[in-house]
Amino acid sequence: MSVGFIMLVHDALDRAALVARHLHEHGQPVVLHVDERVSDAEFKWFRDGLRNCDHIHFCPRHACEWGSWSIVAATLTASEVLLKNHPDLGHVYLASGSCLPLRPVAELQRYLEERPRTDFIESVTTDEVDWTIGGLDRERFTLRFPFSWKRRRRLFDGYVRLQRRLKFRRHIPSGLTPHLGSQWWCLTRETLLAILNDPRRVEYDRYFRRVWIPDESYFQTLSRLHTRHIESRSLTLSKFDFQGKPHVFYDDHMQLLRQSDCFVARKIWPEAEQLYRHFLAPPDLSLIRLEPNPLKIDRLFSRATERRIRGRTGLYMSARYPNNDRETRISAARYSVFQGFDELFDGFDIWLSRRTGNTVHNRLFSQNRVEFVDAVDITNGALSSSNLLRDYNPKAFLTNLIWNTRGSHQCFMFGPNDQQDISKTLANDTNAQISVISGAWAIPLFHSDRDFSDVRKEAARLQRIEAGFIELLRDSQTRARVSIWTLAEFIEDPMEKLQMILDELGGGVQRRLAEVPQMADLEGFGQFLQSLKNQGMSPHLMGDFPVLEPGQRTDGAQRPYLVR
Template sequence: MSVGYVMLVHTALDRATQVARHWAQSGCPVVIHADAKVPDAEFIPFRDSLKDLQNVIFAERRQRCEWGTWGIVGATIDAAAQMLEAYPDLGHVYLASGSCLPLRPVPELVAYLAERPRTDFIESVTIEDVRWSKGGFDHERFALRFPFSFKRKRFLFDHFVEFQRKLGVKRHLPEGLVPHLGSQWWCLSRRTLDAILNDPRRAEYDRFFRNVWIPDESYFQSLARLHSQRIESRSLTLSKFDHQGKPHTFYDDHLQLLRRSDCFVARKIWPRAERLYSSFLSNDPSVTKNAEPSPGKIDRLFAKASETRLQGRPGLYMQSRFPAQERDNARSAGPYSVFEGFDHLFENFESWLGKVTGCRVHGHLYSPGRVEFAAGEKVFNGGLSDSASLRDYNPCGFLTNLVWNTRGERQCLMFGPQDNQHPEGFMASDPNAQISVITGAWAIGLYRTNITSEVVRKEAARLQRIEQAHVEVLRSRWAKARIRIWNLAEFIEAPMDNLQEILDEISLHGPRRLTEVPRLADLSGFGRFLQQLKNDGMNLHMAGDFPAGHAPAPLNPQARPYLVR
């Protein structure tokens, strides 16, 4: 007989019964300590359900095991002492909880420990080397006293700590003791555990650790250093913690992950994980690996999970995880393109763009009247409505929902000074955004109204102020989108080259020379229109220097050769 199990149980007693029975029927003795908080109405049936097993005994004294207090250590000491007395031929004692689950056949663990009879498996690290605490105490956990419960008497706990800090209280460590920290779940050799429990100075050590913060993470970890011949500073139990120091819970969909770890035991298992319990509570020799426990194999996945927990997934906004706006990955879920002024300069630009690029091309998603989804749809992916009032409740959220719900398909949208300008900062700071702007192109729409009046001049002045402020946002130092800006006069000097540059970046088919061009709007007389606005006292400078008699020639895709490198 080489290993016995000490189980600390406080909840999910039906699962603890299954695991204890599995270990006992595999030839390993089990001592169970049930938390004093477990009512007799639950404890007595639990105890009676294991009466048929001669190698399962219950701790004679039940202690109240409250997180962060001495009770957990006291219960462990009592159960371990009872184990050593009842089974003098044990080689190792394995500490587990009621939520632990064996991952490998018991005979495999027995053989593993038999090959290492004098080795103690306990995580034990000095506080100078590793910061285990998560927003808690480091040296102070040993220097101060913690007589009050952190959870039940938080007011007294906090104020007593602050009181000791003001007084400069500093407890003295027992002579020769170097504090160490580590996981509560260990597997100690009989020799080391017996030496700890029968140490002549144990009463002194117990008095000291009774007022230590979370003593179950330091009592055995520190005393093992005084008595062990060989310590492997690691646990044979797989236990993972999040950034707040709370243990991860394993569910049914973690089955393959747990198998990859090669650890002998895992905690903390969800009580309703039926698939895990049915899969692992077996001594089937066909699953024997004889591999060294290696929780590091899955550390990368847990690190990624912690990062996702802290930062969220790019572009995913939800009630349970609303990412901070200042983080780059908290903008959108994928690349998208914004075109400003193109639908004024070119006829049927949306249809042409969709045909050439293979992307989904929308109209003005932020127009005042309604959301102009592609193909005139009233409801889009994810249940997005074309209602402007619903969109304007959270304009940035509307865009991120649109991109999230169409992942894998690039979205293109039109934008301009007539639209709701609220999301401009969001788009400018989004690395996924590609924004192409032809300033002053909105004036073509005013020109087509054939109205030369005070109303047009005031509207032109209003739109120019909006666009000028918008361009300042796009040119700010914190803008991270891929941004191109031309004024109208600059763009029409080489429209094909400018279009080619944009489309090479977004086309699903890769860079290729344009063979089909959009139809340029008729700009005959547009220069005179701009001049008339100037004559009326309004200088439309955002359009650039557009001569009064200028009329651009139709586009010709063969006009200039285009080289793809």
């Protein structure tokens, strides 16, 4: 018993002719339905080309429009012609003009002969479907769709809305449970015949005429009434993207298609010369019995859809520019920002990079230049150290740096002396980890021998900036992971705090801290703060430092800050 093919053809007639002839040469009857909208001249050329094939038939033509009844009508007409001319078929395979058999027809025949009672048709109840377009699944069966979705979208949408508002519902013929599935099926002759000769067919046809996309539901629903056994999957490899249009196969998919072991693939780009030449070539004699396994192709296409819908986080480019409020992850990877650490510890950056193996930049946002690690002029991605370029678009600078260095954790120092334009981006970025020792900016001032009134002014300025930054970090909108200590808090137990930071960074071996960076000399710092107060400024970000007369505390008393 052989397999009969129905091919629905609407363009690329030369390719359809190639495939039809191939099937015919392998002894399978084919009925071709050519879209009414194909010009008569083209149709004549097509038919004449296949004239000498006695098992190729042409059925009366319908004008087919996507999503409308006409496609089902065409399929029904073609089925009738096929079953009338070939009453001895085992199965009937519905294909399109852009389908291509990937395995020898004899293998398909054998496969079907071994499963003589099985209908291969994807048929799923509406509750189980998640791939419908426009959010219409159940409503496909209960609303009316007289307007074309492709050409008259507004009318289509408006009419759907109107029906929803009026709570209009069509009555589904009794005994039918709506099912959906791929248009491309392979049914047994018995099932197809039963559908065609169903005593209630007139009623069903009238109902499905106004269902939306009936080619995905007519046979899928009715075969449930007549089948002996349904395998709910399509033998045709046909993948749809998120817009509901089929993925297309090109020459460079050759290997994937060969490995898929599917019987038929759709849809093939008409100019994919190599695919047609390869798969329509005479087969090797050894027939293989393999189950279709389109896993790799599935993966390829789902990755493509993922790329289109989600994209690569932290990448800004000519094809991806998410609106500001769209993304919680502004940059591509996690990174750490340290404020106040390089002022409290000498050589903190070097120590940190040695401990963690991370890339530790100095002040990336310093006023005069970008202080990349090792003071280089240019870094990954040809990112320049020019502060003018950076300040022209600080967010782009940061996201570029993180994107260019993905795979290695970036750390950098920050402070109230730096360009602050970036602070909002930092605070809003889930990938940022910001550690602040507030008030540490006073340490260099404390050590400087500048005129004290200058120092006071500068201290007031820096405190204002840092207070603003901290307020931003404490805002409920902030997405960065933030730790803030006052200077006083931090130096109470710096080892523990540093250990916490290292644990959080997680890079490398989790050993207890042995080596601590050298802490700045803070003797007399309390007195310094008191002097600022005496000058009328109120330094509050450092926390509470005891005001002690110089000499009241010995050097020894400060040691516990450093060694446990």
